[in-house]
Amino acid sequence: MPPVFDAAVVGAGVLGLAHAYHLARRGLRVVVFERSPKACGASIRNFGMLWPIGQPAGLMREIALRSREFWLELLPKAGIWHERTGSMHLAYQDDEAQVLGEFVERSEGAAELISPTEVASRSPAVKTAGLKAAIWSPSETCVDPRQVIAELPAWLERQYGVQFEFSTAVSAYDAPTITAGGRAYASQQLLVCSGDDFQSLFPEAYAGCGLLRCKLQMMRSQSYAGRLKLGPMLAGGLTLRHYKNFQDCPTLAAVKERVARESPEFDEFGIHVMASQNGLGELILGDSHEYNDAIQPFDKPRIDDLILEYLHTFLNVPDLQIAARWHGTYAKHPKESYLVRQPAPGATCVTAVGGAGMTLSFGLADQVVSQIVGESQRAG
Ligand SMILES: Cc1cc2nc3c(=O)[nH]c(=O)nc-3n(C[C@H](O)[C@H](O)[C@H](O)COP(=O)(O)OP(=O)(O)OC[C@H]3O[C@@H](n4cnc5c(N)ncnc54)[C@H](O)[C@@H]3O)c2cc1C
Numbered sequence: 001m002p003p004v005f006d007a008a009v010v011g012a013g014v015l016g017l018a019h020a021y022h023l024a025r026r027g028l029r030v031v032v033f034e035r036s037p038k039a040c041g042a043s044i045r046n047f048g049m050l051w052p053i054g055q056p057a058g059l060m061r062e063i064a065l066r067s068r069e070f071w072l073e074l075l076p077k078a079g080i081w082h083e084r085t086g087s088m089h090l091a092y093q094d095d096e097a098q099v100l101g102e103f104v105e106r107s108e109g110a111a112e113l114i115s116p117t118e119v120a121s122r123s124p125a126v127k128t129a130g131l132k133a134a135i136w137s138p139s140e141t142c143v144d145p146r147q148v149i150a151e152l153p154a155w156l157e158r159q160y161g162v163q164f165e166f167s168t169a170v171s172a173y174d175a176p177t178i179t180a181g182g183r184a185y186a187s188q189q190l191l192v193c194s195g196d197d198f199q200s201l202f203p204e205a206y207a208g209c210g211l212l213r214c215k216l217q218m219m220r221s222q223s224y225a226g227r228l229k230l231g232p233m234l235a236g237g238l239t240l241r242h243y244k245n246f247q248d249c250p251t252l253a254a255v256k257e258r259v260a261r262e263s264p265e266f267d268e269f270g271i272h273v274m275a276s277q278n279g280l281g282e283l284i285l286g287d288s289h290e291y292n293d294a295i296q297p298f299d300k301p302r303i304d305d306l307i308l309e310y311l312h313t314f315l316n317v318p319d320l321q322i323a324a325r326w327h328g329t330y331a332k333h334p335k336e337s338y339l340v341r342q343p344a345p346g347a348t349c350v351t352a353v354g355g356a357g358m359t360l361s362f363g364l365a366d367q368v369v370s371q372i373v374g375e376s377q378r379a380g
Pocket of ligand 1 (some may be wrong): 010011012013014015016033034035037038039041042043044045046047048049050051061167169170171193194195196197198200201216217218286287327328329330349352353354356357358359361
């Protein structure tokens with residue numbers, strides 16, 4: 001007899017863990033399969049920014065805020081470091097300042113314009129000379145992805161009896177039989193949270209839908225513990241081109257046109273610059289965006305240089321040393337904010353959360369699991 005579970009999850013990245021959490025909280029017997037000895041996909045490589053302000057108002061912001069509630073409930077219980085830092089967007093150009101003003105008008109109270117004095121009081125590291133405008137949002141929370149991905153599995157195991165099978169790749173599912181690591185398991189439900197691997201399981205679920213792979217370069221500084229406190233997580237003016245939340249601002253087109261004209265390399269490599277600081281005092285810095293055929297296994301030092309040059313335009317970081325450099329890849333859909341597909345009886349694939357997977361994970365998983373559990377109860 002194969003081991004029997006109510007639900008099985010593929011992938012121990014943040015989406016897999018979030019689905020395991022919501023399934024197990026509802027009393028289901030859950031197993032998580034992760035092909036690597038430890039998950040080392042996008043979820044361990046990110047900034048650790050839980051960033052609702054980046055989501056467009058409406059459904060996506062609601063999912064992000066709901067997700068935030070789950071994060072804030074479970075992180076203290078799991079003993080995982082987090083800080084409710086909030087965030088600031090900084091504008092040093094007139095057109096960027098205009099966009100921030102337009103955004104605040106549309107943001108339904110999610111963010112407010114603040115003065116340079118207030119910026120300095122929230123983050124002494126920010127350069128206020130030449131600062132034209134800034135917005136503050138209180139909803140963002142910082143986590144350390146290395147800690148989250150390392151410690152959440154053990155907590156889910158202790159708290160809810162979730163079973164983890166690491167170094168075990170799932171190679172087939174024909175409900176209820178799962179083939180994983182050469183063994184058979186049984187589960188009526190399989191949640192596939194395989195990140196940017198959309199070839200190994202149910203490739204037909206994604207075929208022709210335009211899914212993209214995106215590569216991002218990142219850096220981490222030495223620890224500034226006791227020397228520099230970032231305070232809120234920070235985004236410079238280039239970020240206005242990146243998140244969908246700014247897309248309805250009339251002056252955004254002018255920002256994009258100016259950046260394309262003045263500094264085409266930012267567009268060529270999809271660069272915008274953000275910074276967070278983890279509990280060890282290290283700054284997490286990034287990032288760039290290269291898609292599909294432009295993705296190479298080799299990182300580009302020029303991208304790192306451009307990120308750091310831009311960082312120095314808004315942040316005082318004395319003696320900055322880069323302690324680590326890496327890249328990550330994620331799946332993204334050109335139009336949809338995420339994809340949920342049901343390619344076979346009992347199988348649900350969830351992917352393409354793009355650059356917002358940490359932010360959306362627990363809210364999206366709650367939605368998916370509610371539907372599955374509701375459906376299977378109705379079927380039973
Ligand atoms: C550099 C970078 C910075 C980012 N910054 C942020 C941020 O600050 N805030 C934010 O909200 N989002 C951020 N994101 C996005 C976020 O990290 C991703 O959206 C999210 O991590 C995706 O999670 P996932 O679980 O779908 O994928 P992954 O974390 O990639 O996990 C997928 C897992 O599935 C496993 N797997 C695949 N196939 C199988 C199989 N057949 N059997 C068993 N296991 C399998 C893989 O080994 C992997 O561990 C960032 C992403 C990157 C790359």
